Amino acid sequence: xxxxxxxxxxxxxxxxxxxxxxxxxxxxxxxxxxxxxxxxxxxxxxxxxxxxxxxxxxxxxxxxxxxxxxxxxxxxxxxxxxxxxxxxxxxxxxxxxxxxxxxxxxxxxxxxxxxxxxxxxxxxxxxxxxxxxxxxxxxxxxxxxxxxxxxxxxxxxxxxxxxxxxxxxxxxxxxxxxxxxxxxxxxxxxxxxxxxxxxxxxxxxxxxxxxxxxxxxxxxxxxxxxxxxxxxxxxxxxxxxxxxxxxxxxxxxxxxxxxxxxxxxxxxxxxxxxxxxxxxxxxxxxxxxxxxxxxxxxxxxxxxxxxxxxxxxxxxxxxxxxxxxxxxxxxxxxxxxxxxxxxxxxxxxxxxxxxxxxxxxxxxxxxxxxxxxxxxxxxxxxxxxxxxxxxxxxxxxxxxxxxxxxxxxxxxxxxxxxxxxxxxxxxxxxxxxxxxxxxxxxxxxxxxxxx
Numbered sequence: 001x002x003x004x005x006x007x008x009x010x011x012x013x014x015x016x017x018x019x020x021x022x023x024x025x026x027x028x029x030x031x032x033x034x035x036x037x038x039x040x041x042x043x044x045x046x047x048x049x050x051x052x053x054x055x056x057x058x059x060x061x062x063x064x065x066x067x068x069x070x071x072x073x074x075x076x077x078x079x080x081x082x083x084x085x086x087x088x089x090x091x092x093x094x095x096x097x098x099x100x101x102x103x104x105x106x107x108x109x110x111x112x113x114x115x116x117x118x119x120x121x122x123x124x125x126x127x128x129x130x131x132x133x134x135x136x137x138x139x140x141x142x143x144x145x146x147x148x149x150x151x152x153x154x155x156x157x158x159x160x161x162x163x164x165x166x167x168x169x170x171x172x173x174x175x176x177x178x179x180x181x182x183x184x185x186x187x188x189x190x191x192x193x194x195x196x197x198x199x200x201x202x203x204x205x206x207x208x209x210x211x212x213x214x215x216x217x218x219x220x221x222x223x224x225x226x227x228x229x230x231x232x233x234x235x236x237x238x239x240x241x242x243x244x245x246x247x248x249x250x251x252x253x254x255x256x257x258x259x260x261x262x263x264x265x266x267x268x269x270x271x272x273x274x275x276x277x278x279x280x281x282x283x284x285x286x287x288x289x290x291x292x293x294x295x296x297x298x299x300x301x302x303x304x305x306x307x308x309x310x311x312x313x314x315x316x317x318x319x320x321x322x323x324x325x326x327x328x329x330x331x332x333x334x335x336x337x338x339x340x341x342x343x344x345x346x347x348x349x350x351x352x353x354x355x356x357x358x359x360x361x362x363x364x365x366x367x368x369x370x371x372x373x374x375x376x377x378x379x380x381x382x383x384x385x386x387x388x389x390x391x392x393x394x395x396x397x398x399x400x401x402x403x404x405x406x407x408x409x410x411x412x413x414x415x416x417x418x419x420x421x422x423x424x425x426x427x428x429x430x431x432x433x434x435x436x437x438x439x440x441x442x443x444x445x446x447x448x449x450x451x
Contacts, residue, residue: 002161004192005448007049008032009418012445013198014066015043016419018168019050022161025139026050028058029157029168033069033100044070044114049446053078057138060085061170062154063092063235065100072097072115075123084136086145087129088153088276092235094124095268099234132184132281149173149183150394151236152273152282158186164451165190171419172196172396172404174204178211178240179287179297183396185407192451193412195405197420198395200428210391211244217352217387218245218254222321226348226384231336231363233329234266236394237355239273239298241325243287246300260315262306262326262335270305274298306335316342320349330361340366341375343384350385354392401428406436415440416449 001023008017008030015034020027034041052074060083061067071083071093085093097120104114130136132155136143141161148154150173157168167190175182206213221228232238238261248254261267276282277291277298290297306312312335315324327334343349344366357364365373371382396404405415415438417429425442432440443449 002164002451003448004166004451005049005446006416006418006443007446008034010443010445010447011422011425013420016061016067017070018194020141020159020161020166022140025141026055027138027141027143027159028055029159030061030067030170031058031070031074032064032066035066035069044073045111048074048077051078053080055079055081057082057084059136059143059157060089060093060155061148061157061168062151063089063096064151064171065096067170068093068097069100070114072101072119072123075126076115076119081126082138083123083127084130084143085127086132086153086155088272088282089155090127090129091272091275092153092269093127094120095265096235097123099265146186147181147184149175149177149181152180152239152276156184156186158190164192166192166451167194167408169193169195169404171198171394172401174207174393174396175400176207177284177394179243179283181282181284183400183404185404187407187409189409189411191411191413193405193408193415194418195401195415195428196395197401197417197425197428199393199397200401200417200420200424200431202397202424203399204393204397205390207391210389211247213387213389213391214241214244214352215248215253217350218248218257218323220385221323221348221350222255222257224348225320226346226350227320227339227343228323229336229339229343229349229351230323230325230354231329231331231351232266232325232327233355234263234327235269237329237392238263238266238325238327239270240392241354242270242298242303245303245323246295246297247290249300249302250295256302258318258322259300259303260306260322260324260326261303262312262315262324262339264307266325266327267305267307270298312338315339329355329363330357331363331366332361337375341378341380344373345381345383347383347385350387353386353388356393398428398431402431402435405432405438410438412438414438417442
């Protein structure tokens with residue numbers, strides 16, 4: 001008998017955490033942080049609904065914090081098993097977990113720390129990186145990794161146990177992505193499928209025009225001698241911007257101007273991307289073609305990495321036009337705040353949003369057209385141009401999600417729709433049922449099913 005419990009990610013975008021149990025073995029797929037308007041969600045402090053000491057292994061789909069963020073807490077609470085992911089995911093994990101530990105410690109207030117830096121360091125000693133299509137065996141479970149096309153090293157995971165096949169989608173990518181491989185379809189059939197639904201009720205627009213729109217914004221700022229501020233998440237979105245700007249500069253579609261990555265975490269993660277840029281396993285044909293021609297796809301003339309506080313402050317001394325890529329992606333903190341405080345009131349300049357802006361975020365308020373916003377208790381008048389490019393979403397939309405399920409082929413007994421807000425998850429479940437005639441539903445948090 002095999003049991004599946006939805007310990008996180010059910011009717012929620014974040015907190016992915018799935019427990020699979022056979023008679024004598026327990027494994028987890030992902031162990032992510034619950035995230036919302038504030039990192040310190042109460043659910044992160046709750047005790048795990050299983051005994052961490054009894055978990056034999058954790059398999060990680062990808063490096064986003066809502067999929068790995070509670071792994072150090074799992075260790076702190078007694079877990080000593082194996083952690084297995086692709087090699088890029090492992091390389092990213094330490095930097096991401098240490099950065100999150102710092103944020104959590106600042107925001108925790110009077111709460112005890114969720115975990116400490118020592119827990120992160122010890123977790124990394126248990127972590128193994130493997131290539132795609134590697135098979136790992138833990139007790140009766142055989143686990144295989146497939147390319148999810150979401151971020152560098154992201155995976156969908158196939159679990160085979162007691163004659164059953166269970167597929168965990170992880171987060172699936174938006175096709176086509178700027179430089180990583182497209183999402184891989186798992187065609188061998190499955191009994192059960194867990195599929196993400198972050199954009200389960202939406203269809204992406206302007207994917208084909210995103211680079212052209214970026215070029216237009218940059219050229220406009222050059223013409224007005226302004227600054228382009230790009231709030232960007234440190235993982236994937238920053239690297240996408242660097243890759244796109246590299247192509248625009250190298251092909252002389254925009255003049256060479258100063259471009260700054262002003263984020264220590266993004267700089268560390270970009271080094272991981274550079275490390276794997278020589279590996280054909282992770283990058284698409286277009287990127288590989290550029291690399292073979294000698295193009296350093298994450299570096300170009302005019303690009304500067306502002307690692308220290310002093311280097312960040314020195315950006316102010318560089319006359320415009322210039323481009324500043326900095327975190328956080330929703331303008332909720334980080335170094336982008338300092339640049340926004342300086343340039344939001346400049347009518348020659350622009351702010352460009354290339355990622356999702358939650359309802360509570362400062363980024364959403366700017367995007368919605370608010371003319372006066374507060375930064376560090378100071379009123380800032382928004383006079384700069386405000387742009388948004390929606391085509392850079394790293395998540396598959398509804399048609400792509402439905403196609404991914406269809407390529408698995410029958411017989412699928414049941415699809416569990418997870419990792420999306422309830423409305424999106426229900427919309428995807430209904431679409432899968434109507435289009436593919438497969439039973440699909442949204443599970444409840446902590447629900448257990450017998451497979």
